[in-house]
Amino acid sequence: MRKLRRRELLAYLIGAGVAGTILVFPFVLRDAALRFFLPGRTVPLVPFFLLPVLWGGWNLLWARRQPRMDIGAWGASLGVAASLVFNLYLWSRDAWFAAALLLVAFLPVVYYLLWHLVVGPLNEALGVEGERVRATETSHRAL
Amino acid sequence: MRTLGLIDRATPAPSEDLWPRLRARIADDDRVALRVPALGWREATALAVALGILVVVPDPFRFLVASGIF
Numbered sequence: 001m002r003k004l005r006r007r008e009l010l011a012y013l014i015g016a017g018v019a020g021t022i023l024v025f026p027f028v029l030r031d032a033a034l035r036f037f038l039p040g041r042t043v044p045l046v047p048f049f050l051l052p053v054l055w056g057g058w059n060l061l062w063a064r065r066q067p068r069m070d071i072g073a074w075g076a077s078l079g080v081a082a083s084l085v086f087n088l089y090l091w092s093r094d095a096w097f098a099a100a101l102l103l104v105a106f107l108p109v110v111y112y113l114l115w116h117l118v119v120g121p122l123n124e125a126l127g128v129e130g131e132r133v134r135a136t137e138t139s140h141r142a143l
Numbered sequence: 144m145r146t147l148g149l150i151d152r153a154t155p156a157p158s159e160d161l162w163p164r165l166r167a168r169i170a171d172d173d174r175v176a177l178r179v180p181a182l183g184w185r186e187a188t189a190l191a192v193a194l195g196i197l198v199v200v201p202d203p204f205r206f207l208v209a210s211g212i213f
Binding site: 022025026029030033038043044045046047048051072082083086090097099100102103105106107109110112113116117120121122124125126 | 175176177178179180185186189190192193196197199200201202204205206208209210211212213
């Protein structure tokens, strides 16, 4: 059995934790808005409850591969994928609307901000980024 | 008693002194330094784009719900 490395598991938990915290918006605020301000309004739902799994897995991949890009860009690429999946999902449910195409621009930007400002610093603080930093330090020392 | 003595003698001595490690752990009081990047033009542009899209779309509430973050 392949063992998961500690920092990869930690990366998963950070991604899942941040996305899970964001879920307070759809679970609490949207629910309150629909109940108190827009009663009877129907809205197109996407499987937002899967976001923690998606974010956790994406951050785990980040920790495993350590791609040479900004973590904000890594998050934005997840946003592109998510926006396409959400569009397809809405279309398959006959709930698609033209403005949903703008998700392809909106989600990457929002994901960029969240990954750059929240996930990245947490990764750094909790040691997910440790390996690459240590490797860089070693190479500097060798020079 | 003889058995206990045998077990005691068979147990290897600790390979290193644990006190320095314990002291280091006590000194490190489990605080983490969270370094949030400074907000620059990239972040400002991203925020402006996100808000601009919300202004442009005909039904922002529906749009936000479809985005999965609201």
